[in-house]
Amino acid sequence: MKLSKTLVCCLMLVLGSLSMIAQIEQEVKYEKFTGKIGPYAITLFLNLEYADEDYEVGYYYYNDRPKIHFTLKLVEYAAINAKGSMHLVLKEYSPKGYHTGTFDGQRELRGDGYEGTFINGQGKKFHFELMQQYDE
Numbered sequence: 001m002k003l004s005k006t007l008v009c010c011l012m013l014v015l016g017s018l019s020m021i022a023q024i025e026q027e028v029k030y031e032k033f034t035g036k037i038g039p040y041a042i043t044l045f046l047n048l049e050y051a052d053e054d055y056e057v058g059y060y061y062y063n064d065r066p067k068i069h070f071t072l073k074l075v076e077y078a079a080i081n082a083k084g085s086m087h088l089v090l091k092e093y094s095p096k097g098y099h100t101g102t103f104d105g106q107r108e109l110r111g112d113g114y115e116g117t118f119i120n121g122q123g124k125k126f127h128f129e130l131m132q133q134y135d136e
Helices: 002-027
Strands: 031-037 040-046 056-062 070-077 085-093 099-108 113-120 125-133
Touching (some): 031 113, 040 125, 056 085
Antiparallel strands (some): 031 125, 056 070, 070 085, 113 125
């Protein structure tokens, strides 16, 4: 009988922890961007609120493959300059965890855009241009 009570207590503790993790994940507020890397349409989600170097700050997917998400980790996040933009560098990681590309550009805070150069895993460069989307 003691084993049952212990098991029930442990199960309740685990379920409570999982519930708390799910609640925290739901509270993360991502900024949504849409645009292109070269000719490829993408949707990108970004949260820099508690950003630190090598910290996961979002993800994106190619619009023709929405179920395959690429994780984004922060490399560099420079202070806002007089023009209202910041230098923002993000590393892309494949679903298997491989570093497969890098976004290097300016995040325009007055114009809600993020634009620059994307370098894929083979070293090929593409221009990217994204605009923040707001829910109506």
